[in-house]
Amino acid sequence: MANDPNTGTETRGGGKTIAYILIIAAVILFILGVVDPYESGLAIHPMDQFIVEPLFGHGEVHWYTPTNATLWMALGLLCIAGLMVFGTRGRAIIPSRVQSIAELAYGFVRKMVEDVAGKDALPYFPYIFTLFLFIVFANFLGLIPTSFTVTSHIAVTAILALAVFLTVTILGFVKNGTDFLSLFWVSSAPLALRPILAVIELISYFVRPVSHSIRLAGNVMAGHAVLKVFAGFAGALGAAAVAPILGIVAIYGLEVLVAFIQAYVFTILTCVYLRDALHPHH
Amino acid sequence: MEHDETEAAAGHGAEVAADAAHGAADAAHGAADAAHGAEGAVGMPQLDFGTFPNQIFWLVLALIAIYLILSRVALPRVAAVLAERQGTITNDLAAAEDYKRKAADAEAAYDKALADARSEAQGIAAETRAEIQAELDEAIARADAEIAAKAQESEARIAEIQAGAMASVEEVARDTAAEIVSALGGNADADAVGRAVSSRIGGDA
Structure with missing residues (x-):
């Protein structure tokens, strides 16, 4: 059932071959969906899709076990390599379509870093671009029915956010020394208010990685869970399933938007934090 | 459970x-x-801390791999392509500017050649016109002279004819006067009549 949004939203794509590939994929996924033992009565398990399980056999998940998370991270890696390396192999002055997309992504993030964090933040552009591409591809791969969404896990987003937090904090102290602490001392406020503001700023600074990570994981997880709940209804309602399927199509469209917007938000917040580290004065 | x-x-x-x-x-x-x-998840799989080390390990691995791919291969390549394109565009614009200048030069040269040719043509035309004028003037002068000669000749002839006519008129007038005088019964003295007619005609003339 979860494959319905696929046929609904993606067959509009440009090339005929792409359309055929998507139709074939949709048919395969539909058959998989029919065979899926999940469709027994009104047993809706919206959280099952987030279970991390070993790829081969059933056993405990050790830190080194290849899991479905590993598989979808690897697929994301492959997609990124395909877009940014294979897609630009022509090095053409007049770019091919894939090369255009790669250049578009490059220009988009580079401009964001330059505009938000300033020119002196450009050395950190590869790092920010890595984060952006990883999140965007994880989100979009997660929209393929029956896939696994790595960014729906707080473990993943927390590491991403913590990495940003630590990088930015260390960078702030390395670049500015103790001057970095002036980030918390709002010199434009009245003197009496400054200690209170300092406490608030300090709290908000340490809440950053929390909100940074939970925003991404929460958005992605909520959307996918809602899709699954609707899919469960569709499985139980028989012919009346048209209504939940329409709902799935609508929510899927929203999720496509969310997939990009959350990657964008994560990236632009990283840029904002980086700006604070490079220019701590308000 | x-x-x-x-x-x-x-x-x-x-x-x-x-x-x-x-x-x-x-x-x-x-x-x-x-x-x-089991198949079903208990609570949120996101909070199953047993899977955290696994996810973190593979995430860090994936991020490092992506970072290396991007920073070593992809980003320098894209940057080079963009710089090359910018360079090509700048060069093409400069070349276009150059061609434009050349075109303007060529147009100026053409205009100059055209102006030269025109002034030369004007010169030739003026020269030719002057030549023709001179020839014309000469021809006119010659014709004038001829006409003048002819006119003089004609005048002489006319004067001669006039003189002849005058003489005839005087003679006729004298004869007529003598005849009239004799017809009126007077005795016309030829000399007197002749003198009177001559003085009359001469007075009138």
């Missing part, structure tokens, strides 16, 4: 308190394992 746990707890219930606690911990562990192996 709940059943398992209670059963295990009940089984160990007869044992010593410490053992019971140990057993409960074991049972809880077993339950967690069972939940792990």
